[in-house]
Amino acid sequence: MFLVLRSWFLVLVGSLAVTAHAANEAPGTKNQEPGTFRPEAGKFPPLEKAHSYRGELVFVDHANRRGSLRVTSPGIFRFTAPHPFALLPYALVRYHGAPAELRDIPLGTMLHVRAFLPPDPKTSAVPVLPVNNREKTKAGALGVAPAENHVLLLEDEPSHCQRVGFVWKLKEVEIKDRAGTILASREGKPDAQTKPVVETLTFDATTRVWRGRESLRIDHLIAEGIWPTEGKKAFGGQSVQIGITWRPSPGGVFARFHLSDIWLDDEAMQNATQHQTELHKTFIRSRWMPAWVDAVEYGKFGRATVTATLFGGMDPTLYADFKAGIAALMNAAENTLKHTEGGTAGPTQMAARGKFIEVRGNPFLQQIQGGPQIDSQTKSDSAKKSAGLLESAGNPNSASIPHGSSGIQIRFETDLITEGMRPTRIVKIRPASWPDVHLPREEYIGQGSIDERFPTPAIFPTY
Template identity: 65%
Template sequence: MRFILLSAVLGLLTLDAAGADEAFRPEAGKFPPLEKAHSYRGELVFVDHANRRGSLRVEGSGVFRRNDPHPFAMLPYGMVCYHGAPADLRDIPLGTVLHVRAFLPPDPKISAVPVLPVNNKEKDANHSRGTGIAPAENHVLLLEDEVSHCLREGNVWKLKEVEIKNNEGMILASREAKAGGDGKGSEESLSFDAATRIWRGRECLDVADLVAEGLWPASGKKSLNGQAVQLGITWKPTLGGVFTRFHISDIWLDDTAVQRAAHNQTETHKAFIRSRWMPAWVDAVEYGKFGRATVTATLFGGMDASLYADFKKSVPALMNGVENTLKHTEGGTAGPAQMAARGTIRDVTQVPGEVPLGSSGIQIRFETDLITEGMRPTRIVRVRPASWPDVHLPREEHLDSGSFSLEDRFPTPAIFPKY
């Protein structure tokens, strides 16, 4: 299975922590370097999918359960990965532990989440919470669950020992390099229970199945001899006053199971993008007469290759301006297709050189006879080949044409109907 997401990311080297210490603010029209991102991880506790933002309980140096949820926003070209495949925020269950690569807000004046002091990650939050739980770097380039993170970095979890009673218990494991791992990675104790899903090939098992097969004991401890697996990790309240302990939601026992999960998630995301349109930003505009123009735009990265394959020379297409949240700004009463510029893709080219994360490296030239206000250099757009489905989006995913205001990016209780 070919993912532009994986080909763009797998070739990247491990982040240089020293290089990421200095806060970095992205510039409009430039994809920021991944090595300058601040890295952290936390539990997903809130999602505002229509505005591509949410909150994470960030792991710090103190008691995890006491940490306040920390708001984050996806950059327009920010990528979400779930089960080793492209995803949208709406696909990720609350409670999932996610790895984050993030920057300062590109433009603090229009940030969709609070703007914090640049050194906020160094401040001690007190009350046993410690430092690092509210970084100013809250605009995300890459958000990935545990299995996506391990696949990207070439790691596996090696299971050392299981201790079980009544189909729940603890597993001692370490995250290590898949190739050349020496079994000496830092060990971590993770909980599991009867709801933990265990994937083997195309089967979905549970803890009781492994006990029945004699692979795990019904009670007590058993060595697992460093069995290599992939894990899904969440957080839940823990008995015994443990400060920080994570929980296993899923165990993938083999590559077939991992590939199956990635395939299912990819199909979900492909259907989503075809209905919401491919995001891009405008590189240049050549104006003609009477509203004619040719727009050069770079398609964003992180999608399945089959989506990019639909962008071909001479294909009819639609283009519409969108917010930095990727919410369509000109929706009309029937959705974006009613107000979008219509035209033809004149050229599709692959940008030479290394493709930065967030970019597909694919550039299109789109010609229209009626360009709209939202199509200017560095502005964000969405593009749809005419062959993609023409569906009407739900109301919360586009702004009313002609009545847009900055307050629309920060919904208040007024967004709810009055009964």
């Protein structure tokens, strides 16, 4: 009796998921507007065609993978109204140099953005704007409300600097009563053609300072004589990584940014990266690995083999759990990565069950299966490649794996396929060894409808 009910529920949920997955269907007008680019279902968009901007995170709807940024411009920063964005299903989010979710990033953090036009305007989770909207002036500032509001890459300052090979050089500090300003410049390789621009950044007693395994305050730097109690001190270009936020500044300053963190050495930065990595690994194991379906081979009486590509940006140890022959579960998901569960049943109860019969292109299985050991540099490059983070310029490994893809493809065999598992649709996959937990109500769609959002896009201004 239980098996009959479970089969009936799976078919029902799969059918309802058709509507929930409408966001993944490619409209026929994509990429026909001059000078624009829209991602298409089943294709990872090229990073070089994304629009780049930077902004302060001011609002987060983590369950629906969207939020708002105050976008920088030559105008007065505080006048700029928050601009909504949504993460693409395969978006890469990086915080402290590690994979992250929106929920991990504090409000006020300055973020670097690479984004596209909505893949399907009819089902966008944020307002759809005219394609030339970044050419319009808002509140005296140009480009603060770009139509490119579907994000492929979202990263904080240290993540951005590590990806492109930048460090910050401290030039001079001026301090009074544990607060003041620092002169610093973001600098790349010695042969870089662009001359570094020296910026003025504020700090105060809330700024966190990291040295090796130590967590320091400005007071500690003063007590050790590294920084003066009052007045100025030159640093001579000390290399650091920094976290940047924004807060209102006295004196009518239009756009002066604030230091949330200073990492004084590589060990300190690595500690922060490792902590964020562990946080994200725990999250993914409880919410399942996202992917999209490449192909489905149908058998008799509900049997099928699903070929899917795992999304990029995850820690290598998560991908290492995907091995041929192990038991696994697959569940339909919406383009915000919400499970489409069907009522109060959890994803495990409603998912298709089976096993991986093949895992292709997984570079992290070599050590597990007794292959030759990989040196640390190769392992690091392999991890970045699988996460879609290698730059294309001068890097032969990056051409075949686009940003957003892991480059890893699995073939999953099940005896009870659901309607929600069709080519280009989003799914979530769990090796059976991962924990079986129930999700909070806001993180799944109970009736399989795209309109079931918390809240709807109406919360955003029209812009």
